[in-house]
Amino acid sequence: SQELEQSPQSLIVQEGKNLTINCTSSKTLYGLYWYKQKYGEGLIFLMMLQKGGEEKSHEKITAKLDEKKQQSSLHITASQPSHAGIYLCGADLTGANSKLTFGKGITLSVRP
Amino acid sequence: GAVVSQHPSRVICKSGTSVKIECRSLDFQATTMFWYRQFPKKSLMLMATSNEGSKATYEQGVEKDKFLINHASLTLSTLTVTSAHPEDSSFYICSARRGGNTEAFFGQGTRLTVV
Numbered sequence: 310s311q312e313l314e315q316s317p318q319s320l321i322v323q324e325g326k327n328l329t330i331n332c333t334s335s336k337t338l339y340g341l342y343w344y345k346q347k348y349g350e351g352l353i354f355l356m357m358l359q360k361g362g363e364e365k366s367h368e369k370i371t372a373k374l375d376e377k378k379q380q381s382s383l384h385i386t387a388s389q390p391s392h393a394g395i396y397l398c399g400a401d402l403t404g405a406n407s408k409l410t411f412g413k414g415i416t417l418s419v420r421p
Numbered sequence: 422g423a424v425v426s427q428h429p430s431r432v433i434c435k436s437g438t439s440v441k442i443e444c445r446s447l448d449f450q451a452t453t454m455f456w457y458r459q460f461p462k463k464s465l466m467l468m469a470t471s472n473e474g475s476k477a478t479y480e481q482g483v484e485k486d487k488f489l490i491n492h493a494s495l496t497l498s499t500l501t502v503t504s505a506h507p508e509d510s511s512f513y514i515c516s517a518r519r520g521g522n523t524e525a526f527f528g529q530g531t532r533l534t535v536v
Contacts, residue, residue, distance in 0.1 A: 351529040
């Protein structure tokens, strides 16, 4: 079974619409990382969350980590075609501050 | 953010040959580097954790003699796919961290095709 579940699997939105994607685990997320990837390219770091209830924003993207540290959401406001790509969440599930476990990713398409 | 450079971005090799992939942290010293393999529509699969000056720690099911990892300095780790076969064709990607509890930055990835 997947240790990190991302939902939905894929998403198509109209440009200008808001959207939220999720990353959930049955284990504690000691560190939660969001990345964006274009197919066949590397991962671009978006945000890192570590504390329960923490929220960070950069431009039109906001990421939150719930108080229990088992779920994170990524919200995009007024989506643009440049937001299209694969969004991956990665997490430290052991608290050892070493390797990250990743979800399968969410493919986002933004229609002009 | 920090820059991690991976080379080559694409490589095609004949079955039975070996291929070396380099991962460099350009503007920071990476005490730990990680090598992943990514399959289409699958999550990143961690292959091994590479610590400078010591042997790599391989994940279960990853053949250490097949995927040789060397982390000779704080800015360079290499992955060598030995005696490559078509089933080794994949997208390989590295990441680097300054230390624990910090961001992990990724290279651009290497598309390996074994013919």
